[in-house]
Amino acid sequence: MILLIDHQDSFTxxxxxxxxxxxxxxxxxxxxxxxxxxxEADIIVFSPGPxxxxxxxxxxxxxxxxxxxxxxxxICLGFQLILQEEGAQVSRQEQVLHGVETDIEIIPNxxxxxxxxxxxxxxxYHSLQVNPDSLNTLKQTIKITARDPLRKTPLSFEDMxxxxxxxxxxxxxxxxxxxxxxxxxxxxxxxxxxx
Numbered sequence: 001m002i003l004l005i006d007h008q009d010s011f012t013x014x015x016x017x018x019x020x021x022x023x024x025x026x027x028x029x030x031x032x033x034x035x036x037x038x039x040e041a042d043i044i045v046f047s048p049g050p051x052x053x054x055x056x057x058x059x060x061x062x063x064x065x066x067x068x069x070x071x072x073x074x075i076c077l078g079f080q081l082i083l084q085e086e087g088a089q090v091s092r093q094e095q096v097l098h099g100v101e102t103d104i105e106i107i108p109n110x111x112x113x114x115x116x117x118x119x120x121x122x123x124x125y126h127s128l129q130v131n132p133d134s135l136n137t138l139k140q141t142i143k144i145t146a147r148d149p150l151r152k153t154p155l156s157f158e159d160m161x162x163x164x165x166x167x168x169x170x171x172x173x174x175x176x177x178x179x180x181x182x183x184x185x186x187x188x189x190x191x192x193x194x195x
Contacts, residue, residue: 003041005030007049007056007077011125014172015047015075018179022187030058038062043071043190046078048170052128053081053090060085071163071190076126079166083130083157087137093129093153100124101175102148104155110145111189112158112165116178120146122155123173129153130168163190 002019004027006012012027019025028037038044044066046059053060056077063085066072074082080090103119113120132152135144139159146156155168165186171179 001026001041002043002045003028003033003037004045004047005033005059005062005078007047007059009048009050009077011048011076011170011172015045015170018172018183019045021180022183030056030062033058033062038066038070041070043073043187046072046074046081048076048078048125051077053077053084056081067164068162072165073186073190074166075172076168076170079156079168080126080128080130082164082166083138083142083154086139086142087134089131089134090128091131092127093151097124097126104146104169105149106146107144110143110158111160112145112156112167112182112185114185116181116185121175121177122169122171123175124169125173126168158189160189165189 002023002025004025006027006029016025016027059081084090101121102124104122106113141161142157142159144154144157147154157166171182
């Protein structure tokens, strides 16, 4: 079962439909998640949402309870929240990207982008970024797997030791041309060697 922690974003339902291709889904508001639901989940997904990671204290607490015990995927706000909790800085970016389709620079030899065709075009809806100058504070097991080709801001990461994944962009959007394949790769990596 995939537990989708909802940050009240308009994309949550689209994300739910994409994830439902791979497993049963339970969508729960971040303020209502129970320990029983976490225990029963195979994968935890931190959804997109409005605002900044610091607006979601409940999710930050949940992240620290879960990390290292269950596979985690963070999308957009979830991506920022995870990297901020791991020591990176989140800041406002110069150019707001809402509904923008861009190519991304993929780092070779990663699970996330295994067999993904280039160029990969993705949907970006964010005004905040993870500051690339703060990445040296992250654990060495966290590997940045894609960047903005111009600004070099991180757009995805994976930590195979802790089964921790993040996407700054929206795989559930029709503007992301291989979103289902990306989620399939991450789902496979999350469940590899479990059970």
